[in-house]
Amino acid sequence: MAFNNFTAPLQYPAPSPAALKLQFVGQKIADVPAPATIIDVAVARRNCALMLETAEKLGLGFRAHIKTHKTTELSKLQVGDDALSVKLVASTLAEIEGLLPWLLECKSQSKEISILYGLPLSPSAIPRLAAVSRLLGPGTVGVFADHPAHIKYLDQVEETTWPGQIPVFVNVDIGYHREGVAADSKQLAEIGYALAASQRAHLGGMYTHFGSSYGVSSPAEALRDLGIELEGLKKGAVEFLKCSSMPDAKNGQASKVVLSIGASPTATAAQNITENTKGAEEYRALIQSISESFDVELHAGVYPLMDMQQLATRARPETSVADPTKTLLTFKDLxxxxxxxxxxxxxxxxxxxxxxxxxxxxxxxxxxxxxxxxxxxxxxxxxxxxxxxxxxxxxxxxxxxxxxxxxxxxxxxxxxxxxxxxxxxxxxxxxxxxxxxxxxxFGYYLVVDSDGADGDQIVDVWVRFRGW
Missing domain, CATH: 2.40.37.20 (D-serine dehydratase-like domain)
Structure with missing residues (x-):
C-alpha cells in the first residue's frame, strides 16, 4: 500500500502565524474585521485545569479530544504542562498531521504518546496514519474498530509500513447509535475473534460516546448518564472479552483493559463528584468498583470552550459548593x-x-x-x-x-x-x-486573556488545522 504524499498540510496550506500575529496582536476586539472568532484563553485555562484536576481526584485517566478547536495551543492546555503522557483523540487525519511538530517535541522529551483516529478505520486512512506512526514510534497511533473488516485491513499492512502492534479501540454503542456495536451483538463477538487472531493489531481498549447526554438538564441527570455510560461500556467489555479468547479474559472479567467514556456533558458531570453534590458518593463508589477490573478514562472535546448547548445541559451547578465565588457553568465559563x-x-x-x-x-x-x-x-x-x-x-x-x-x-x-x-x-x-x-x-482564532490587564486586547492568534 503506497504512502499518499498529499497530506492535509500540503492540500490546505495554513496562513502564516507570524503574519497574523503581526496584523492582530495588540489590537482591540472592536477594531478587527468581523466576522471573527474570539477565544478567551483565561476561560479555556480554567476549564482545562478543572477537567485534569477532576480526573486526578477520581483516579481516572483523561484523553483530550481536539476536534472542537483543532489547534496545537489548546491541545497543550488540555494535556497540561506537567503531563508525562499525551493522550488524544482526533476526528480528522489533518488534526493528527497538524499536531506532528508538537508530538515530535513530546517524543524528544520521552513523554508517552497515544493518539486515536476518532472514526472507525477506513482503508484510505491507513497510509497517512502509518506515516505518522513511523515518525512517532510503534504503539503511538491507535484506531477505532466496530466491524471485523477493520481488523482485516490492519492485517494487510506490512510491518515496514506501520511498525509494531497497532492499538485498536473497539467502539461500543450504548444507545446513541452513531458508531459502535451493541454489547450483545454478534458483530461485537466477530470483532473479538478477528482481533484475537490478528498478527498486527491488539486490543488498546473499549470506547463509547454517549451523545444522548446532551439532552440532560441538571447535574443529577448528567451524573445518571455518566453511570449509564460506564455500566454500558463495562458490559460491552465483559462480553467482548468472553468471546475473544484473549489473555485478558479471566472468567468473563477484564484485567485492566481501558474503558474510555465521555461526551462533554458526562465528563463535565464527573466534576460534580469531587464537589460532593447530591448522589456523588454513589457514583464515586461505582467508579471505584469498576476501576478494580478496568482502567477507566474520561474523554471530552468541547469542555475547554463550552457553548450554549453545554450551558443548556446544566451538567454542573452554576457555582462551586466548596467555593461559591467560583463559577462552574455560567456565561462566564463560555x-x-x-x-x-x-x-x-x-x-x-x-x-x-x-x-x-x-x-x-x-x-x-x-x-x-x-x-x-x-x-x-x-x-x-x-x-x-x-x-x-x-x-x-x-x-x-x-x-x-x-x-x-x-x-x-x-x-x-x-x-x-x-x-x-x-x-x-x-x-x-x-x-x-x-x-x-x-x-x-475560520482559519484562525483571535485570542484574548480576561485575566490580563486588558481583556479586550488581542494577545495571540491560533491557527486551526484545515482539511480532512
Whole structure:
C-alpha cells in the first residue's frame, strides 16, 4: 500500500502565524474585521485545569479530544504542562498531521504518546496514519474498530509500513447509535475473534460516546448518564472479552483493559463528584468498583470552550459548593464568542424588533439548542453587564433568531421597554450554540486573556488545522 504524499498540510496550506500575529496582536476586539472568532484563553485555562484536576481526584485517566478547536495551543492546555503522557483523540487525519511538530517535541522529551483516529478505520486512512506512526514510534497511533473488516485491513499492512502492534479501540454503542456495536451483538463477538487472531493489531481498549447526554438538564441527570455510560461500556467489555479468547479474559472479567467514556456533558458531570453534590458518593463508589477490573478514562472535546448547548445541559451547578465565588457553568465559563457587525436595523418590522448581521449559517452553524429558539445569544459586550437573553432567567435580549447562508437575523426577545438599541456598524460578541461548528469556517482564532490587564486586547492568534 503506497504512502499518499498529499497530506492535509500540503492540500490546505495554513496562513502564516507570524503574519497574523503581526496584523492582530495588540489590537482591540472592536477594531478587527468581523466576522471573527474570539477565544478567551483565561476561560479555556480554567476549564482545562478543572477537567485534569477532576480526573486526578477520581483516579481516572483523561484523553483530550481536539476536534472542537483543532489547534496545537489548546491541545497543550488540555494535556497540561506537567503531563508525562499525551493522550488524544482526533476526528480528522489533518488534526493528527497538524499536531506532528508538537508530538515530535513530546517524543524528544520521552513523554508517552497515544493518539486515536476518532472514526472507525477506513482503508484510505491507513497510509497517512502509518506515516505518522513511523515518525512517532510503534504503539503511538491507535484506531477505532466496530466491524471485523477493520481488523482485516490492519492485517494487510506490512510491518515496514506501520511498525509494531497497532492499538485498536473497539467502539461500543450504548444507545446513541452513531458508531459502535451493541454489547450483545454478534458483530461485537466477530470483532473479538478477528482481533484475537490478528498478527498486527491488539486490543488498546473499549470506547463509547454517549451523545444522548446532551439532552440532560441538571447535574443529577448528567451524573445518571455518566453511570449509564460506564455500566454500558463495562458490559460491552465483559462480553467482548468472553468471546475473544484473549489473555485478558479471566472468567468473563477484564484485567485492566481501558474503558474510555465521555461526551462533554458526562465528563463535565464527573466534576460534580469531587464537589460532593447530591448522589456523588454513589457514583464515586461505582467508579471505584469498576476501576478494580478496568482502567477507566474520561474523554471530552468541547469542555475547554463550552457553548450554549453545554450551558443548556446544566451538567454542573452554576457555582462551586466548596467555593461559591467560583463559577462552574455560567456565561462566564463560555470561552468562545463570535464577533459580528450590525449590517442593518429593523425596529418596526413586526411584533419584535430585528437587526441584520453578516453572520449566517456559515458563521454560526445551524445546530439548534434545546434551551431557546435561536442560533446564538448576544452578550453584553462591550459593556461589563447589561440586558442579556438568559434561557433560564429573563429571556430578554437579542438572539440570532433566523439564519441564511451569510445573513443572520437578530430578534429582540422580551419587553420593548428593555430594548438595547443597535446601530449600523456596531460590533457585537455572540455566544454560539456549538463551539465545534462555529469555528469551522475560520482559519484562525483571535485570542484574548480576561485575566490580563486588558481583556479586550488581542494577545495571540491560533491557527486551526484545515482539511480532512
Amino acid at each position: 470561552g468562545v464568542r463570535t464577533l459580528v457587525e450590525v449590517a442593518s436595523v429593523y425596529p418596526d418590522r413586526g411584533e419584535k424588533p430585528e437587526a441584520l448581521i453578516a453572520g449566517g449559517i456559515i458563521v454560526m452553524g445551524r445546530e439548534p439548542c434545546k434551551s431557546y429558539p435561536g442560533w446564538g445569544v448576544v452578550s453584553a459586550w462591550p459593556h461589563a453587564s447589561g440586558q442579556v437573553y438568559d434561557p433560564e432567567g429573563s429571556k430578554t435580549g437579542w438572539i440570532i433568531g433566523r439564519v441564511s447562508q451569510e445573513h443572520g437575523n437578530l430578534v429582540w426577545e422580551g419587553p420593548r421597554d428593555k430594548l438595547r438599541e443597535l446601530t449600523i456598524g456596531e460590533k457585537l460578541l455572540v455566544w454560539p450554540n456549538h463551539a465545534c461548528i462555529a469555528g469551522v469556517n
